[in-house]
Structures are given as C-alpha cells and as structure tokens.
Amino acid sequence: MELSYQSIKTANQAREAEEMRTESRRRNLLILIFHHLMEAGYMDAASALEQDTNVALRRFEVCDNIDLDTVLMEYESYYFIKFQRYPKLTKKRPEPVESRHARSCGKKRVPCTGVQPLPRINSSHRPPSRGGVKKTEPKMVVKDASRAVGILLQENGGRSTPPESTEFGLNVSPIIRNGAGEGQMKKEPLLKPLSAFIGMNSEMRDLAAVISRDIYVQDPAVRWDDIIGLQAAKRLVKEAVVYPIKYPQLFTGILSPWKGLLLYGPPGTGKTLLAKAVATECNTTFFNISASSIVSKWRGDSEKLVRVLFELARYHAPSTIFLDELESVMSQRGTGGGGEHEGSRRMKTELLVQMDGLARSDDLVFVLAASNLPWELDHAMLRRLEKRILVGLPSGPARQAMVSHWLPPLSCTGGVELRTELAYETLAQAMEGYSGSDIRLVCKEAAMRPVRKIFDALESHQQGSCNMPVIHLETVATEDFLEVIAHTKPSARNLTDKYTAWETEYESV
Ligand code: ADP
Numbered sequence: 001m002e003l004s005y006q007s008i009k010t011a012n013q014a015r016e017a018e019e020m021r022t023e024s025r026r027r028n029l030l031i032l033i034f035h036h037l038m039e040a041g042y043m044d045a046a047s048a049l050e051q052d053t054n055v056a057l058r059r060f061e062v063c064d065n066i067d068l069d070t071v072l073m074e075y076e077s078y079y080f081i082k083f084q085r086y087p088k089l090t091k092k093r094p095e096p097v098e099s100r101h102a103r104s105c106g107k108k109r110v111p112c113t114g115v116q117p118l119p120r121i122n123s124s125h126r127p128p129s130r131g132g133v134k135k136t137e138p139k140m141v142v143k144d145a146s147r148a149v150g151i152l153l154q155e156n157g158g159r160s161t162p163p164e165s166t167e168f169g170l171n172v173s174p175i176i177r178n179g180a181g182e183g184q185m186k187k188e189p190l191l192k193p194l195s196a197f198i199g200m201n202s203e204m205r206d207l208a209a210v211i212s213r214d215i216y217v218q219d220p221a222v223r224w225d226d227i228i229g230l231q232a233a234k235r236l237v238k239e240a241v242v243y244p245i246k247y248p249q250l251f252t253g254i255l256s257p258w259k260g261l262l263l264y265g266p267p268g269t270g271k272t273l274l275a276k277a278v279a280t281e282c283n284t285t286f287f288n289i290s291a292s293s294i295v296s297k298w299r300g301d302s303e304k305l306v307r308v309l310f311e312l313a314r315y316h317a318p319s320t321i322f323l324d325e326l327e328s329v330m331s332q333r334g335t336g337g338g339g340e341h342e343g344s345r346r347m348k349t350e351l352l353v354q355m356d357g358l359a360r361s362d363d364l365v366f367v368l369a370a371s372n373l374p375w376e377l378d379h380a381m382l383r384r385l386e387k388r389i390l391v392g393l394p395s396g397p398a399r400q401a402m403v404s405h406w407l408p409p410l411s412c413t414g415g416v417e418l419r420t421e422l423a424y425e426t427l428a429q430a431m432e433g434y435s436g437s438d439i440r441l442v443c444k445e446a447a448m449r450p451v452r453k454i455f456d457a458l459e460s461h462q463q464g465s466c467n468m469p470v471i472h473l474e475t476v477a478t479e480d481f482l483e484v485i486a487h488t489k490p491s492a493r494n495l496t497d498k499y500t501a502w503e504t505e506y507e508s509v
Helices: 005-040 043-053 068-083 097-104 163-167 202-213 231-246 271-281 291-315 342-360 379-384 396-406 424-430 436-460 478-487 493-506
Strands: 140-142 260-264 285-290 319-324 365-371 387-390 410-413 416-421
Touching: 005 043, 005 068, 202 291, 231 260, 231 271, 231 365, 231 387, 260 271, 271 285, 271 319, 271 365, 285 291, 291 319, 291 342, 291 365, 342 365, 342 379, 387 493, 396 424, 396 436, 416 436, 424 478, 436 478
Parallel strands: 140 285, 260 365, 260 387, 285 319, 319 365
Antiparallel strands: 410 416
C-alpha cells in the first residue's frame, strides 16, 4: 500500500487532535468535580482533589449553565429519548461475606465518625428535571443513643421505593433494609456537609459537629402498621409531619403546618413508638433528643445545644425534633422550691424562643414532644405545642390485637415452635388498665413458662452427646396466661383519672 506524505501527516494530526480532546476532557471532568464539591460544601474533599491531581483546579471555572448535575441530566434525557428508560449509573457492590454474616447475627452497626461525605444534589442549583423525574431528598434520623444527641440515618419514607426513583439512575449506593426482600432497595442517606453550615461562630460550629458526629446507619424499623390501635394519634402525627411535606400546596395561610405536637399519656402506651414510626416512615431528618440527657450531660452548654439543634434542624429541613421526657426540661418555671438552676432557666427560655422562631418561619421543622406527666409542663411550652394528643391505655380490641400479635397460635422463634391456644377476648378483658408494654411483658412471661421447663432437659444433657431429645414446647393455654396476669400488675392504672382530667382541660386534637 502506498503511503503518501500527506496521508501520514493527516493521520498524525488527527491522532494529536484526539489526544488533545481526551486530555481536555479529563481536565474538564476534574474541574467539574471540583466545582461540584465546592458548590455542595465539601471543601476538604475539594482541596484533597486538588492536591491529588496536582492541578490548580481553582484557577478554572465552569462556563455558564454547566455543572455536573446538568451534564448528568442531559445524558439522562438523551438516554431516555433513545431507550425509553433512564440509564443505570451506579450499582451496589456485592457485599463481603463477613459483613453479611455480621448483619445476619444482629450485630449493631458501628457509628460513623462523621457525616458521610456523599455529595448531595443541591436543589436550589438544579434546573427543572425533565420527563417528570423526581430526585428524592436525603433523609436522616438523629437519635439519642449513649450520648445526649446522636444522629441515625434512615431511608426515605414508604415501604417500597417509589417506582420513579428505582428506575432513576442516580440512586447512589442503595442498601437493602434488614429483613426486606432482595428486590427492595434502600437509599444510603445523603447528608449535607457541615462545612457549609454557615452563620455560626466556631464554638457553635464545634457543637454542631459534636451533634452530627454520633451518626448511626440504622433506623428504628418501626412501621405505622407495627403500632397497634392509636388510630387518632397516628392520623394526627401523619397530618402534622407527613402531609405538609407531601402536599405543601395545601398547607399555606391559615392551613400552615403545625409546629409542635405533644403526645402525653401513661408510660408504655406507644408514644416513643409513634416517634420511631415518624423516623422510619417519614422523609424528614429526625433528631431524637432525650430531654433528661440534655440536662444531665450538657448542663452548662444545654442552652447553646438547643440553639444549635434548631439551627441544624433548619439546615437539614424538613426535620422533626423529638423531645422525649419533656417534663424533665420543661417543668413549670419557678417550681421545685429553692429556685431553679440559672442554666436550666436559660435553656428553657431558649427552647421557647426557638419554638417561637419556628412559628414565625416557613421552615419545615416540626417539634414532636412526649411526656408522661403533662401536668408538670410549663404553660408557655404547652401553648407552643399546638396539638396535644392523649396516647391512652389500649382499648379492649387493641389489647386483644396485641396479645394475638405477640402470641399468635403458632410462632417460630430461634427455630423453636411455640404454640398457643388462647381465648384472646377473655384475656383482653382480664387486662383492662394494662399498657401496651405491660401486655407485652405478660405475653413474654407466658411464653417463657413452657421454655423454662425445657431448661432442665438442656442443662442435664451431657455436652457433646448426640442423643439430645427433640424439643417440644408445651402449648401456652388460656389458664397459664391468666395465672401470669394475676402475678403481673399494670404499671399505670392509678393515673388514668389524672390524665382524663388533664385532657378535659388541655386537649387539642
Ligand atoms: P412510651 O409511651 O412510654 O413512650 P413506648 O412507645 O416506649 O412507650 O412503648 C414501650 C413498648 O411497649 C414498645 O416498645 C412496644 O413493645 C410496646 N407497645 C406499647 N404500646 C404499643 C402499641 N400501641 N402497639 C405496639 N406495641 C406497643
């Protein structure tokens, strides 16, 4: 084949041009990533990228109307037009065998040491999406654990991922919920980076970092359906937390969302369970603060902690702040003889100021409080908790549903079959005045009885012996259950009148 001088020259020029284009694409990609990290507030990651690449990336800027978001969106639109579906851009890596084993053994996940720096798509910079595809917002649960304040991460509300989001290629690192089917995916929460947490002095920022450090990648896994009875309370909580986020256009003017809700009632009736359901099911950042630990562990700083907490809640909005045992921080001011501790008074005032701030703003931040002793609560605080719902002792049908839920005719625990023959209605009647947690305790004790009988057989069996008899648990009968009831007294029956009296005076549902 004859090669002319001209053709060799042209081929060389084409190769050089292609090389330049590749080089320029690589550099552009780095600049786009750098720009994206800076925009999203991942300053440290951006600096690290600059250092790693050894390119002065900040000397470049991206052109108008261009950023990674837009590029991805354009690509998705192109792909959708071409293939009538969205491209799948990321997928979950196969899980290592050990970690799968650890999870199946019920090992707790280790708390993260900081906010997972997964870049969050900033809605304010996002051009309108095409094809009606919606990106879901990050979600997070802040949970009191061993410390006063911690953060739990949780998935988007809803039992199953909405079809549009599973189809949508941008689902980064989906993880599978414990116990969920393989097909059910859960999105890894994307938190906004704290480095973008502006408007605070360094002390406040440090406090925010402390609050955000205790992040647990697990959710309470309590579904609305797991809560037996309490229909009115469930409806009101949904109305206050879920619907304003889902249907914002309905919640304007006189219908502006509630800012505070108090769940009060005897202990063990499901108040915390309701809050956990909010954390599991709702698409909000959930801060779970045990009020008593604010006081005991944060004493001097508790006022600042409250301020930062609300700032963080606004920053991560839509958010829910759950204040458990409210009476331990918001008891009536000036009571308790000897005067109050100055710090505690300042903290109460700060909480009231913050609640007022919420009432005046359009921020989607909602305070959910729980108290076993509502009559001890400060009146100023009560006024700010616009909705007050009695979470009372379970009704007859609810008690019956509880017993049949915890002790069904046949259940299998740890490979051992437990059978029951129970007259549920009779048992429900016999447990009038029992709270949900009392009933659970009775069920546990009743189930324990036949198990106790096999302990002897287990203990007497010689280690290593293969002649272990097959274990058969005795059936739990109604008489056994009634005997347990006779020996397990309800914990809160005496207070019923007091709750009813308080309800008459302060009810707001
Ligand atoms: P509290 O009202 O004191 O916050 P919790 O919500 O912590 O009570 O309930 C304690 C336990 O009692 C729960 O973990 C659950 O096992 C049981 N329980 C109480 N009420 C209900 C209910 N309505 N449905 C299901 N379980 C309940």
